[in-house]
């Protein structure tokens with residue numbers, strides 16, 4: 552079985568979620584992981600103590616011997632990094648997880664024929680429950696695709712999309728966990744205003760979310776599930792009326808559009 556050597560450039564939250572996932576679920580496919588960042592030395596020490604990876608301040612020592620280079624740096628740090636990387640790329644699969652980056656910039660800035668891919672994960676990668684989107688550049692062979700699949704399978708489920716779909720779904724799978732956590736925070740806050748203790752508020756809200764998601768996972772329709780809760784002439788209808796009057800649909804749509812628009816601006 553082919554085992555891959557992976558260089559992870561960037562040692563932040565998403566990088567950790569990804570290499571931790573690979574170490575947890577894909578060890579049989581991974582020969583070694585090297586992690587680097589820009590300047591936070593303490594972070595590399597922390598990672599080295601916690602995980603079975605090699606850390607380095609100089610990725611140049613390793614780049615010639617890896618199969619995959621995974622970029623987990625901010626979108627705005629890509630141009631500079633790609634300029635530094637380009638002379639060292641000789642057929643390695645280069646993957647970015649950055650919002651808004653797309654394949655074009657990678658193909659344009661890296662040597663001709665470099666296989667590139669764009670993955671949009673979310674933070675549930677940390678527990679192997681991401682739903683990741685991915686799209687492949689024009690020079691990705693079946694062998695590169697297998698490498699990519701090892702990476703995305705290490706962090707949860709994954710769906711191959713067009714590049715345009717990854718752009719448009721970034722808000723919905725990448726950022727929406729933050730919207731859901733904000734919703735959670737408000738419910739907990741109000742429960743506490745009613746005198747419920749924080750731990751109790753947490754337990755109530757989390758189990759409510761868990762049960763609701765479990766019903767969705769069984770394939771039930773959200774509109775039908777909503778209707779089941781909304782007893783005719785009952786109390787939920789009063790709440791839904793406020794959401795509708797205050798433009799909940801529109802707020803959420805605008806939230807998604809603004810997130811995606813910001814992602815597309817990242818590389819302008």
Ligand SMILES: NC(=O)C1=CN([C@@H]2O[C@H](COP(=O)(O)OP(=O)(O)OC[C@H]3O[C@@H](n4cnc5c(N)ncnc54)[C@H](OP(=O)(O)O)[C@@H]3O)[C@@H](O)[C@H]2O)C=CC1
Nearest residue numbers: 561562563564565588589590591623624625626628649650
């Ligand atoms: N957080 C999320 O939910 C998601 C994030 N993403 C994408 O993941 C990427 C990383 O995000 P996140 O982990 O949240 O960000 P963090 O700020 O946590 O991490 C960024 C990392 O990049 C490193 N870095 C920056 N420039 C360089 C460089 N030139 N060479 C080496 N390392 C460098 C930083 O190192 P140092 O600290 O030393 O400066 C840091 O380790 C972003 O592009 C984001 O769009 C995608 C989907 C979801």
Ligand SMILES: O=C(O)[C@@H]1CCC=N1
Nearest residue numbers: 649650673721725726
């Ligand atoms: O907020 C961000 O920029 C990243 C990308 C998608 C989710 N988090």
